[in-house]
Every structure is written in structure tokens, then in C-alpha cells.
Amino acid sequence: MPKVSVIIPAYNHAEFLTEALESAFHQTFKDIEILVVDDGSTDATWALCETYQRQGLITAYHQENQGQAATRNRLITLASGEFIAFLDDDDVWLPDKLEKQLSLFQGRPRLGLVYTLYDVLSQGRRCQAPARPIFRGEVFEKLLLQRFFNPCTVVVPRRVFEDVGNFDSTLTGGADDWDMWLRIAFHYEFDCVEEPLALYREHAR
Numbered sequence: 001m002p003k004v005s006v007i008i009p010a011y012n013h014a015e016f017l018t019e020a021l022e023s024a025f026h027q028t029f030k031d032i033e034i035l036v037v038d039d040g041s042t043d044a045t046w047a048l049c050e051t052y053q054r055q056g057l058i059t060a061y062h063q064e065n066q067g068q069a070a071t072r073n074r075l076i077t078l079a080s081g082e083f084i085a086f087l088d089d090d091d092v093w094l095p096d097k098l099e100k101q102l103s104l105f106q107g108r109p110r111l112g113l114v115y116t117l118y119d120v121l122s123q124g125r126r127c128q129a130p131a132r133p134i135f136r137g138e139v140f141e142k143l144l145l146q147r148f149f150n151p152c153t154v155v156v157p158r159r160v161f162e163d164v165g166n167f168d169s170t171l172t173g174g175a176d177d178w179d180m181w182l183r184i185a186f187h188y189e190f191d192c193v194e195e196p197l198a199l200y201r202e203h204a205r
Contacts, residue, residue: 003031004098004155005079008087009071010036014044016090016201021052024087029098034058035075036089040065045089069167069176076161084156090201091152092121097197101155104191112160112188113181115149116197126199134192140185143178151177153198156184163187 006024010017024034036058038046049060061078063071076084083105085098101114117134120127132149135142142148164183167176184190 002033005081007075010089023093069169092199116153118198121201
């Protein structure tokens with residue numbers, strides 16, 4: 001059984017998907033599976049997925065558009081790893097991200113989520129993200145007031161979702177993420193790797 005399942009909901013970001021996938025392929029921690037669900041893309045996303053799947057590098061699925069929360073729920077169901085790592089189709093990880101996060105879980109059954117700091121990709125350039133506070137341990141009350149990490153930095157033990165349930169697919173605009181992290185924080189402790197080990201891509205509005 002793979003130690004980590006990297007789950008990637010993909011939708012109309014074909015121009016960035018290769019970079020996201022390559023960042024997962026080049027992790028220093030190698031005991032992973034990479035799962036992609038194409039959520040009804042209308043660009044070349046599915047063609048790219050098929051190419052990587054033929055090479056045996058990913059396992060890919062296609063579905064009619066259902067939204068990010070429903071797609072993540074399906075990916076978690078499909079995953080076989082002990083841990084779930086979240087990577088969006090336009091974001092990028094640094095090579096030692098998973099290795100450094102997984103080291104924090106050892107011997108800590110109450111630890112339900114580890115996040116990292118992140119930088120921003122803006123017009124293809126890496127920029128320092130605005131400073132955010134770092135919270136560890138019991139963070140539920142802090143998280144009620146503000147979101148202090150990005151989903152592309154998160155690793156969660158798979159068993160945690162058996163306790164807190166699925167993403168709420170009726171929520172949109174990032175509220176589905178926040179709702180899930182709050183449910184995890186209500187039951188479990190959080191920890192952080194204080195390094196920018198992920199790159200969150202900003203898009204022009």
C-alpha cells in the first residue's frame with residue numbers, strides 16, 4: 001500500500017498540469033501514488049492525463065463536471081495511501097515537501113493535519129507570500145477567525161476523514177476547504193513545517 005496518496009482535482013489547467021505533476025514525481029519521498037480526476041475539462045487536460053497514465057506515472061479518471069469538493073471526495077475514496085496529500089492542478093511542490101511533513105506524524109496519533117508555508121507564483125515568477133501567523137496544536141478557535149494556510153500545503157492521515165466525513169459539495173469559493181479544516185481541527189491537533197515548500201499559483205483577474 002502506498003504511504004501517501006497525492007490527489008489532484010483537475011479542471012481546465014492543462015497549461016500548468018505538467019508542472020504540478022512533475023513536482024510530485026520529483027519528491028524525495030518516493031512511496032506515493034498519484035491520482036488525478038479530470039472534472040469535465042474542456043481543454044487538453046484529459047489528453048495529458050492519458051499520456052501520463054500510459055507511462056504508468058499516474059492513475060487518472062474522467063467525470064462530468066461536479067466541482068472541486070465532490071472531486072476531492074472521489075479522490076479520497078479512490079486513494080489507498082495511509083496519508084492524503086492535496087495538490088491542485090496549477091500549483092507546485094518543492095522536492096522535500098512530503099518528506100519533511102511526514103516526519104512530524106511519527107508517534108503522534110492526535111496529529112490530524114500538517115501544513116507548510118508557501119510562496120506565490122505570479123505570472124510565472126516566484127514571490128514571497130504575505131506573512132501569516134503560524135499555529136500549532138489545538139487551532140480550532142484560531143481557524144474560526146482566519147485561514148492561515150493554503151490547501152496545496154496540506155497532508156492529512158486518511159483515517160481522519162473516516163472521523164470527520166467528506167468535503168461539503170454544497171459549499172463553494174473555498175468555503176468547502178475551510179469547513180473541512182475546521183472539522184479536523186475540532187478533533188485533532190495541527191502542526192506546521194516552517195518553510196515555503198509549496199508554490200500557490202495566482203491567476204490574473
